[in-house]
Each structure stands twice: as C-alpha cells, then as structure tokens.
Amino acid sequence: MAGSALRRLMAEYKQLTLNPPEGIIAGPKNEENFFEWEALIIGPEGTCFEGGVFPAKLTFPPDYPLSPPKMQFTCDMFHPNIYSDGRVCISILHAPGDDPMGYESSAERWSPVQSVEKILLSVVSMLAEPNDESGANVDAAKMWRENREEFSRIAENLVRKTLGIPQLLG
C-alpha cells in the first residue's frame, strides 16, 4: 500500500473528478507527483471577480491531511486576504497553533475533516466576501473598505488579464 497521504490525495482527486463542484477545477500537475496540484477558480458571480479564471497551485505536506496544504495564486491578485505574491491567507489553511494574524479561533483552523474541495470553496467565498480584518494585503484591505469603486476596477482588470482581454483604462 502506498502512504496514507498519497491514498487520501488520490481519493480526493477521484472525488473531485467524479463530482466537480461548480466553478472549480483541480488536480495534480502530473500523475507521478500527487503532492503538487493545480487549480482553476472561476470568480463567483455577482462579485467584482466575476468571470475571471484564476490559476493557483496547491502544495501538500508529506503528512497531509494532518497538516494543511499551502495555496498560492499563480496569477496577479489584488485581494485583502491574498499576499502580493499570491499566497492565500484563510484560517482553514492554518494549522492550529500558528496564527499569522493573531485573531483566528482554533475552531476555524485546519483539521483533517477539511479537504481540497472545501479549501477551494472557501477561497471562492473569500473572493466574494473579503475579510478586511486580516490584512494579508493591507493596501487591498484599505481600498476595499474605503474605495470600493477603485477596488472593483482593479479586480475587473485582473479578470480581464486572466481572460486575455484588453485592460480598462482610468
């Protein structure tokens, strides 16, 4: 038998392939290495990220699912909960014990009950509703709070960029 982490990742991959959730595509980069995944997230409808297709990579630790994977967008992102290098900052991706922002309760941290699907769905809802209390990107958090129009314009441009459409000006 292969390692338990590998078996679980295979099971999750199978599950995601058989019942893909709406707006999410995810799978290993190659079938040789199940610990590096690629994901495509479609911006949720009715938000400023609507229509965008955002690529991201997921890196799983050897002791998955006991430790959480890491997620990083591989395209440009401007969002209060995404670092400027694309790393995603949501509480379920943090192992109980480490708390980069110092506000999360352990109830919303990583646990083996979580899965790739739940992470990606959380990220989709994070795109729709940024949490400006945890400023992974302080500029974005500030703009989200104070200048929503500008934020929407930047988001719109990001969406256009992922789709290869010319940018809005102004």
Next chain:
Amino acid sequence: MRFLGISFVSFLLTALVVANAYYQKKQFYPSVVYITKSNPSMAVIYIQAFIGVWIMGKLMRKIFFGQLRSTEFEHLMERSWYAITETCLAFTVFRDDFTPKFVALFTLLLFLKSFHWLAEDRVDYMERSPVISWLFHIRVLSLLLLLGALDMHFIAHAYQSTVTKGASVQLVFGFEYAVLITVVINIGIKYALHSVDLNSETPWDNKAVFLLYTELVMGLIKVILYVAFVAIMVRIYTLPLFAFRPMYYTIRNFKKAFSDVILSRRAIHNMNTLYPDATPEELAAADNVCIICREEMVTASKKLPCNHIFHTSCLRSWFQRQQTCPTCRLNILRTPAPPTNNNIPGAQVPPQNAAQNQFLNMFAAAGRPNPFHLFNQPPAAGVNAAPRQPPNAAGAQPQAPEQPQPAGTAQPGQGPNNHVPPNFMPPFGFPTFPFPMPFMAPPPMPPANLTTLSEEELRNLEGNERQHIEARIQCLRNIQTLLDASVQMMQQYSVAASIATASTNRPPQSEANLANNSTTSPNSANPRPSTSATETTANSQNDMNGAGVSNSEDEAAKVATSSKSSLMVAEERDSGETGVPSTSNGNSTLSPEEVIRRRRLQRFLQQEQEQH
C-alpha cells in the same frame, strides 16, 4: 549547457598546460615536476580536478537517481552551502595540515554527504509516489550498500590512522563518517519499512510507530556521537565551531522525536483506556468512511466521546498533534468517557420536547383545581397542533418521534402528574435566551437514548452545514411559536381567572399554584407568561416572578403592554358577546370558557397563518 562549456574550457586548459610542459621538458618526469612547480599550471590542474569530481557526481547521480526532482535539487543546494561553509570553518582549525590531500579528503566527504542527503530524500519520496519501479529498488539498495561500504572503509581508515599516528584531521573524518553511517542505517530501516508497507495489501498501521522509534534511536546515537566529538575536539584542539550547527539540529531533531514518541504513547494510551472500539453495528449503521483518510472503516476503529468514529491509526497520528476530535474539535482530554446508559433523561430531552413538557407542566399544574378542568382541554389541542407546524424540526431532530412522552398522549386535565417526568429538570439549553435573539440559544441537546439512533441520524444531528443550521433556526422559531401560543393561553387564562374571581373564590388559589409552578423552574426564560400573570394578578407574586421579568426589561415591558391591551380587548369582547360575564356559580362559567376556547383556537389558527 553552461556546465558543458565550462568543462570543455577546463579540458582545453589542462591539455594546453600538459602540452606546454611536455613541449618544454620533452620527458615525462621533468614535465611533471615543471607543472607542480608552476602555480598557474597547478591552478588549472585543480580546476580540472574539481570539474572531474563534478562530472563524477553527475555520472553517479544519473546511475543512482536518474532525474532529480526539483525539491530534491533545492534541498541539495541548500545543504551544500551549509556544508561548504562549515568545511571552510574546519580548515581554520586544521590550517597546519592544509595540504592538497587534505582538501581532496574534504571534497570527497562533501561528495559522499550529498549522496546521503539525496538517498534520504529519495526514500522519503517512496511513501508519496504512486509508482515505485524495480529500478528504484535496485538503485536505492545498491546506493545504500555502496555508501555504507565507503563509510565503513573511511571509519576504519581514520581509526587506524588515529591509533598509529595519534590524533589528526582523521579524527574529524572518522567522526563525520560515523554520523554518515547512522544516516545510512536510518535510511535503510526506513526503506525496509516502506517496502514492507508497499508490498502489503492492507495499510500497515504500525509503520508510523516504527518510524518514530527509529528516528528516536538514531537521533540518540547521533547526539552521543556529536557530544563525544565536541568533547574530544575541545580537549585536543579547540572548540569545533564547524560542528555546532549540525549538532544543534541533531539535538533539536532528537528532542522532537522524543516528544513525538511521548505524545504518541499518550495518545495510544488514551485511546486504549478511554475510548471504546467501534462495534461492527456502529460501523455498519453509518457511512463508514474515516474522515481522516477517506477510506472505509472495517476494523480497528475507535469511538470518541462525541460519537465520532475514526481509524485507530489515523486518530493516533492526529492525537500526536492535537487532542481534539477532528470533526467537532471536542477536547478529548477534558471530556470524560461517554456515559454507558442514560443517566439524566430529563435533562437530555431535546428542546422542542422540553418546551412541550414545560408547556404541559405549567398547564397541568394550573389544571389541578376543578373549575378549570374544561378550560384545560384546549392546551392539549394547542400542543397537538404544534407538531404539525414544525415538520422541519422533526426532520432535523429525528429522535423527536421516538421520545417517550409525545405531546398527544398527555392529557393535562386527567392526570397532571403522569406526563411530567418525575425527575423533571429545567431543560438546559432551552431557557434564558431573550426572545429577539433566538440564535444565541445553544444547539439542541442530544436525546437521552443515543443507541436508538442510527449513525446517520447522529451525523445529521451534529452537522454544521447550512441545512443543519437552517433546521436549528427553524426549530428555534417553532419554539418561539409555541411560546407565543402559551402567552396567548396565559392571557386567556387570566381573563378566565378574573371572571372566575368574580364568580367564585377558588381561582386565586389556583393562580397561586400557577405562579408557584412557574417559579419552580426558574430557568424558564418565559417572560411573557410570567409577565402576563404579573399584570393580571398584580399582587404578592410580583416579586417571585421578578427574576423572569428582569431578564430583558424592555421586552417584558413591551409584552406587558401588549398583553394588557389584548386583555382589555378580550374583556370587551367577553362582555359584548356573552352579555353576562359573571353571573353566579360554576355552571355559568361554562359558557365564557367555551367562548374563550373558541377565540383562542381562532387566534392560534391566525397565528399559524401568519407564520406561513
């Protein structure tokens, strides 16, 4: 490509140097002497030697590893830099014996070290790769044998040298290769464990434990080696700065392995003593997928106090990190083992049943005096109507139909005490929430008799997805409806009481009963009934009900006014419709009661319509 260019240039330079020397001296021996005497020539030869080692390394890597994965390469680079700086530090200690041979020995050491690291990474990768070919096994085995043999050879050499010639640089090499041989042994054990696991049909649960102990023992040996080395070096030479970083990491790893072993042992101990094995029935009852590994649970599963079931081995590895239930985050160390039987049935009645019970209890107590016998029939009807209303709640709380005291069987007027559990306790979880915020109420308590529930029902009970929360909110709304109904009834009751007061002198006593009853369950955050009672009676019971009123004074005041107004309306109607509100004795109270009952039913229906 760049490497090809560099090696080509290097070869060219070497050829030039050799050709030049041979051209000048014409003979082999003088030309060798010429090259060794000339510094530029020696530099070229050194570079050539370095390139040669590099090429050798590439060749060995191709043979034993094939293509390196990117993480392996990063690892190698990171470790090489540390190793090179430490080697340079070591040179400072042994600057007296700084010779080409010495440099060559250190280069060889680095060279072999890098292969140890690569082998370690490769074997760790075994557990994570879906396909392990025969080539992989052959490569790893031959590499381990080769590295082991080389390490042994160098240890023996260093030992011989130290014994015959006294302490020298060979001490460092002997010690370095001794550490490397522990690494080889460690990799070998890991490889064996992984291979056994790979070839078995079922997952090998104890592998993690074996790995832990291997790590611990090897860590201990390494720590002893480092400490001995530093002690010897301090005595003979000086403080070996270059050994401090690896020593620090070794000690840290050992400490981690040690605490891992302790945590693991504790987790195993807890599981074996505190938590029962899941029975086959329990496994069969639910969808028996272990949420940690997402595989079916057939055997070797444990049930936690919160009734969640997991593989024993999955739980063990999780408990090493955290002592909580993976599903509900219940802290398992603070929670005693689950009760074997239902010890407090009254307390575990789910809220809506508790609400009904209390409801009945109240009216049952009120119903003791005879004149209210008829008046008490409607409450039963009202309660019977209630279950019709919350179908959602019944869906979310599948245990509801199985409760021993369904509302319908309770006939308040006939035997008030029959349907009230003898050890009736104020149901916790239900009371003390102010009405505008039903969300603040804790989730429903599980029913007393969990064994009657299937695993799936239990899972539904504890779910925290949207539908469950919706169902809970719905359930709380239903409770609110029930309470509103009870307020209505209390109003009617007070009307009747006032009528009765006019006609007979027994009702006040019954009111006292009622008031007493409502205070016997002080938790009942049921401010509406108590306030209406206070309003109507407005006497000595005031202070007794005070606690209930003070819960939320605004709310109470609001309710009080509303109940007052509706009371007035009721009285008006009473006088208008029946004409003679209070004539004389028991017989005549029948008709107003009948009227009240109808009106109450009407209002109740109206309310139900509003609800929909």
